[in-house]
Amino acid sequence: MANNKDIFKKIISHAKEYGFIFQSSEIYDGLSAVYDYGQYGVELKNNIKDYWWKSMVQYHENIVGVDAAIFMHPTVWKASGHTDAFNDPMIDNKDSKKRYRADVLVEDHIVKIEAKIQKEVTKAAKRFGEAFDEQQFLSTNKRVLDYKVKIEDIKTRLYPAMDENNLDDIKNLIEELGIVCPLSGSRNWTDVRQFDLMFSTNIGSLSEEASRIYLRPETAQGIFVNFLNIQKTGRMKIPFGIAQIGKAFRNEIVARQFIFRMREFEQMEMQFFVRPGEELKWFEYWKEQRMKWHLGMGIPENKYKFHKHEKLAHYANAAFDIEFEFPIGFKELEGIHSRTDFDLSSHQKFSGKKIQYYDPDLKDSYVPCVVETSIGLDRTFLAVFSHAFTEEKLEDGSERVVMKLPPFLAPIKAAVLPLVKKDGLPEKALEIFNSLKYDYMCYYEEKDSIGKRYRRQDAIGTPYCITVDHQTIEDNTVTIRERDTMKQDRIDIGKISGIVAERLKNMNLY
Ligand code: GAP
Secondary structure (H helix, E strand, C coil): CCHHHHHHHHHHHHHCCCEEEECCCHHHCCCCCCCECCCHHHHHHHHHHHHHHHHHHHHHCCCEEECCCCCHHHHHHHHHHHHHHHHEEEEEEEECCEEHHHHHHHHHHHHHHHHHHHHHHHHHHHHHHHHHHHHHHHHHHHHHHHHHHHHHHHHHHHHHHHHCHHHHHHHHHHHHHHCCCCCCCCCCCCCCCEEECCCCECCCCCCCHHHHHCCCCHHHHHHCHHHHHHHHHHCCCEEEEEEEEEEECCCCCCCCCCHCCCEEEEEEEEEEECCCCCCHHHHHHHHHHHHHHHCCCCCCCCEEEEEECCCCCCCCCEEEEEEECCCCEEEEEEEEEEEHHHHHHHHHHHHCCCCCCCECCCCCCCCEEEEEEEEEHHHHHHHHHHHHHHEECCCCCCEEEEEEECCHHHCCCCCEECCCCCCCCHHHHHHHHHHCCCCCCCCEECCCCCHHHHHHHHCCCCCCEEECCCHHHHEEEEEECCCCCEEEEEEEHHHHHHHHHHCCCCCCCC
């Protein structure tokens, strides 16, 4: 059986072969961690955006959208804390010339120790058979306990060093643990240095410090700086939310995981403004609501889990991630954060403008608290895409790759295919295509055998193939083939639209 690494490679090459995702500027050997979405990729991505936008904006009477500019006044990033603290500690290996996040090297070392614990568990389970009690083993076995102490020791060194920006101590830790470069195998490390994650450029005249601006590293700040504009012009009453989908940019050091970690990516963020004191209630609400949204795509529950942030950012009083089981393991897909009144208060302080809300029920003014839901669009794409990727062995011994995408997210909803390129079949097929195209993204193709055309549609996840044959000319019926079962039915042309519509309904509306 193929392992997860092989499957991830297959998914990446499938995404390229079938026009979903290409490396940026590929003809110039590509630009690292930057990707372009091809003809089917852009459709799938737009459908995910649409699902999120409808669920957040259209289905909530108290949430509205915004589309803020990518460039913002440089003071925004001082107020948000990014100018001073949006950096990662990095270290280079002098032999391989590869750059790593220093904290990730240490965390990977912890993962290796955890794997050793798991190995002990597997060995003991084999030895003791039915009588094996894993919990008891984990809390009593001497070797396991030693490993656990080791992990704790590392954590109590790493996290304070990160908090205090003690780069020397992080370097010492890497040396003491004997961590080697995964590529060269050597311990020949540079010092640890801070690496600014924000991309900067100049606006207007060149090289003056005052004209230095940044490409936004998150979309959230475009919402905060528009809080008053939208609250006043939209006559919004607290609690209310502002949602935004847009590009964000981060000069990531470790960027080797396809569209999981990119330097240019898209976020779908919603900031929900609430009365101070009520933020934790709304935090719970949005935590549950967002999980329902994920499950609404029909992906099984066991592919997701909540991860509680034990160490909170200084401005947060609660934070959870929703993690997804990617082919590279369980990793963060979305963050839900209770950000207190930090953001609006900070912008109030830095701008000198009063950013407050007059609450007619309380007859009092205050700076609202914020509950944020922040999800990566590209990561959602990867979650949906990797879960849909299915290799099947068929009864006749042949194989097919089928993308079992939720039908409402599929790039193409129906492919209309004349069986042969003559006898009036293409004309009839085009007639059907033209009657469906205003309602659904359809596809017309007459090249190659019908079997090959079915396989190509399976590979991009098209829920239905409609085949026009000689009988169609006689009695106005077509065959309709369903993607997952490959079952074919003969139906009246007039019924096509209704069948496709039925299948496209969102499984759950949140
Ligand atoms: N406003 C809060 C914020 O930006 P974050 O955890 O840094 O929080 C939110 O980012 C989400 O954006 C992540 O959960 C992830 O899905 C996505 N994301 C962050 N960095 C990314 C990157 N380099 N490439 C792709 N997606 C990324």
